[in-house]
Amino acid sequence: MNESTDPLAIRFAALGDPTRLAIVNRLKERGPQSAGDLGDLADISAPAMSRHLKVLHRAGLVRRDVDKQRRIYSVEPEALQAIGSWSIGREEFWTASLDRLTTHLSPKE
Template identity: 50%
Template sequence: MTDLHSTFAALSDPTRLSLVEKLLTQGELPAGALAEGVEVSAPAVSRHLKVLRAAGLIVQRVQGTHRYYSARPEALRAIHGWTMEHRAFWAGSLDRLDTLLALDPEGDAP
């Protein structure tokens, strides 16, 4: 599985996506703070964090008995690159459609 596949697979779950968003907006957080406001059990949050770590989207730092998590924005760059590639394709396709429609305003083109 490519990194991009792992990234999308990990982020496809709404809970995992919300955990990553929380880390991106709030910075490094302890596991307990990540579990707050999430409608799953603490063990489930732990499993979600494990999936996100395996995908390389977050990192864990251990300090004593506490575990702190932070997002890896560089891991999300692959999504940005993929999105920009597809954006360019669709922008070109829509430009061609605009040109075609301008040539045949009645919409009679085959």
């Protein structure tokens, strides 16, 4: 599987943009919202907000439900759990690596 088809890589790439990260954080904290409700997150146009939401939706990070004329966005918990599991899986590696670095940099007696 290459980077362009790896769901985790696509999700990290989508979250690499500060506006998209702010959108996901808002949805996580406050629950489902429309694009208009999210408009105060960044000084961008409505079409730009729609593009950010489209990227998040394609990455599987947000769900889009239709309520008459409005699109309501919410976080996809499974996508965030996958990111969390990946991160936790690397914690042991980084802890051990940082411990070795600390030992290496410590003054020798």
